[in-house]
Amino acid sequence: MAAMSDLAKLQVLLPHWMEHNDEHAAEFREWAEKARAAGQEDMAEEINRAARQLKSVNEALAAALEKLGQNP
Numbered sequence: 001m002a003a004m005s006d007l008a009k010l011q012v013l014l015p016h017w018m019e020h021n022d023e024h025a026a027e028f029r030e031w032a033e034k035a036r037a038a039g040q041e042d043m044a045e046e047i048n049r050a051a052r053q054l055k056s057v058n059e060a061l062a063a064a065l066e067k068l069g070q071n072p
Helices: 007-039 043-068
Strands: none
Touching: 007 043
């Protein structure tokens, strides 16, 4: 069997990375709420900022996937 080309690997990896980032972002938001409940509002906001940044990362990964001719 021939090895996958790098572009074929990216067609698999990009959606996987996006899903993984979504899972992390959800976990970040969960922990941000726990920090908020513990009175750590500033910490909670930083954790939520990280979750928002993952959304931005996924937008870039989705754009890369579109360049491969796939819809995210």
